[in-house]
Amino acid sequence: MSHYTVNCLLCNAINDERVTSTYCTKCGGVLTVRYNQASDQIQYPLANPIPDPLRHAPTELRRLDNLSERYGTEIWAKMELQNPSGCFKDRGTYVEVLKAKELGADAICLASTGNMAASVAMYACYFNIPCYVFVPENTSEAKIAQVNIFDATVLRIKGDFSACEQLCKQFAKSGNYYLAGDYVFREEGQKSFSFELLEQQPYMFDTVLIPVGCGTNFGAIHKGFKEAKSAGKCDVIPQLICVQPEQSSPVVEGIFKRKKVVHESVSTLATAVAAADPIDFHKVLMGIDDTNGRAFTVSESDILESLREMAISEGIFTEPACALPLAALKLNIDFFKGHRCLLVLTGTGLKDTGVVAKNVLPSPVLKNDLVQVLDFIGSGYPILQSQSFGKPRDTILTQVRFSEDKQRIFENYLQRINKKGKSLTPKEQEALQTLVFDEDSALQFPVQVVDYSIIMKRNGLVHSQVTVEANGQSFEMTHDGVGPLDSVLGALNKITTGILPVELTNHQLEILSPGTNALVVATITLSHNNTVVEAKAASPDVIEAALNAWVKAFAILYARFS
Numbered sequence: 001m002s003h004y005t006v007n008c009l010l011c012n013a014i015n016d017e018r019v020t021s022t023y024c025t026k027c028g029g030v031l032t033v034r035y036n037q038a039s040d041q042i043q044y045p046l047a048n049p050i051p052d053p054l055r056h057a058p059t060e061l062r063r064l065d066n067l068s069e070r071y072g073t074e075i076w077a078k079m080e081l082q083n084p085s086g087c088f089k090d091r092g093t094y095v096e097v098l099k100a101k102e103l104g105a106d107a108i109c110l111a112s113t114g115n116m117a118a119s120v121a122m123y124a125c126y127f128n129i130p131c132y133v134f135v136p137e138n139t140s141e142a143k144i145a146q147v148n149i150f151d152a153t154v155l156r157i158k159g160d161f162s163a164c165e166q167l168c169k170q171f172a173k174s175g176n177y178y179l180a181g182d183y184v185f186r187e188e189g190q191k192s193f194s195f196e197l198l199e200q201q202p203y204m205f206d207t208v209l210i211p212v213g214c215g216t217n218f219g220a221i222h223k224g225f226k227e228a229k230s231a232g233k234c235d236v237i238p239q240l241i242c243v244q245p246e247q248s249s250p251v252v253e254g255i256f257k258r259k260k261v262v263h264e265s266v267s268t269l270a271t272a273v274a275a276a277d278p279i280d281f282h283k284v285l286m287g288i289d290d291t292n293g294r295a296f297t298v299s300e301s302d303i304l305e306s307l308r309e310m311a312i313s314e315g316i317f318t319e320p321a322c323a324l325p326l327a328a329l330k331l332n333i334d335f336f337k338g339h340r341c342l343l344v345l346t347g348t349g350l351k352d353t354g355v356v357a358k359n360v361l362p363s364p365v366l367k368n369d370l371v372q373v374l375d376f377i378g379s380g381y382p383i384l385q386s387q388s389f390g391k392p393r394d395t396i397l398t399q400v401r402f403s404e405d406k407q408r409i410f411e412n413y414l415q416r417i418n419k420k421g422k423s424l425t426p427k428e429q430e431a432l433q434t435l436v437f438d439e440d441s442a443l444q445f446p447v448q449v450v451d452y453s454i455i456m457k458r459n460g461l462v463h464s465q466v467t468v469e470a471n472g473q474s475f476e477m478t479h480d481g482v483g484p485l486d487s488v489l490g491a492l493n494k495i496t497t498g499i500l501p502v503e504l505t506n507h508q509l510e511i512l513s514p515g516t517n518a519l520v521v522a523t524i525t526l527s528h529n530n531t532v533v534e535a536k537a538a539s540p541d542v543i544e545a546a547l548n549a550w551v552k553a554f555a556i557l558y559a560r561f562s
């Protein structure tokens, strides 16, 4: 006799775990584990539960002093980002992997957007069972690195998470494989959150704010409290608060409609909660009803603001999903005032540094020169970098104060670009500013390009004519090349060889926005006597950008060797 049964949450049918641990074979509903007896020790649906060998200590429960003072209410955090893989998923993975071993599976497989993949790869590796992970092609590099280091097979699939999920389900049937995911045995592991919390804090929180994707973690936390309450370990369950991004909120929408909602697709920078088809919607609805809970949404900019506020105020760097609870608390402070609030901080920020990189003005590469460094700090750019985090850039960038000579270079650039009838996108402005910071305003130009023209010839070659100015005189040169760039640079080389012979060792073009009128940054690398220098220039005109970069690199070499 087993000490538990696996029941359907909707039709109550008893399911055989050797046949399914995902959906009810009768009605397709989600499953839940029922124990024959209440116990004041946490119960797992395992024949021989061993303690989790990768997790010896509870995650920290911390009072957030600065935020509590700022918002005039008790705010605490449960640091789930301290779990071994950097995310709470480990609690559920521990049970899933032991269950896979118990059932004698040959391997574990799962589809994931990253965190679950990293967690399952880690436990599967430790417990010596092969692991296959299906991830969408655009999964964060850090999360894939975690899967790789734990020796799992990474299957990067064209398409989104749903595509991976479908394929992985088929794969699971192709062998004796355990299909892991947001299913019934994961919930059993993740409920340890609530038991652990009750051990740490004998008196209860009034509200627990949880970032929700599929709803599995929310359901697990609720189930943990319910089982603890049945065993007399607590009298009341805190109000459970479900928070989702506005742009990915089928669960919140479903709670208001009181029926499951599935979105076609969802997109949010909080990728860990981007779930269009929330498997455990019914468990969230039950948890909200049972605890008189609430459901809130927050905007993308709310998420970024709270992500930064948590870092700056409390020294905690989380991934964007974990900013949802604080954002919801701030937006609904009247509701939360006077409550003891617990924020569930589900995962570490180091897993998704790309979000920060995308939302901060990039740091230009500066010359190895103290004057340049002081100039950069004096420009106010670093202050703008911190003020502009997550905000629209267009107005911010006009506030950079260049030194007078740099400002001249910048305006010169803008003038030339405007003459071509182009207005800059924010990203292009940034690139231009980076370029200007890097410019040496004292650099003397022995040659300057005045004009150029190109003609395609019948034989497929490109004929070009380049006009430069040197020592107040004008020179013209022609050249036939295999392409426009090859042709004009060839012509220019003929002119500069007479002054100082140089060799073109590399060239590169970076186009900064879609469309035909994009700003192009050209990088030209020239060498003379084994000295290699690189210079960059920008223009909406590819050829002009390349010519100007050449002229600049040439000027640097000329200053050293003439």
Ligand SMILES: *Cc1c(COP(=O)(O)O)cnc(C)c1O
Pocket: 087, 089, 115, 116, 182, 211, 212, 213, 214, 215, 216, 217, 218, 272, 273, 275, 319, 321, 322, 346, 347, 348
């Ligand atoms: C998986 C995950 C969530 C969402 O959990 P669900 O169980 O899908 O609701 C939230 N935050 C992080 C960091 C996660 O990895």
Ligand SMILES: [Zn+2]
Pocket: 008, 009, 010, 011, 012, 013, 024, 025, 026, 027, 028, 029
């Ligand atoms: Zn059923």
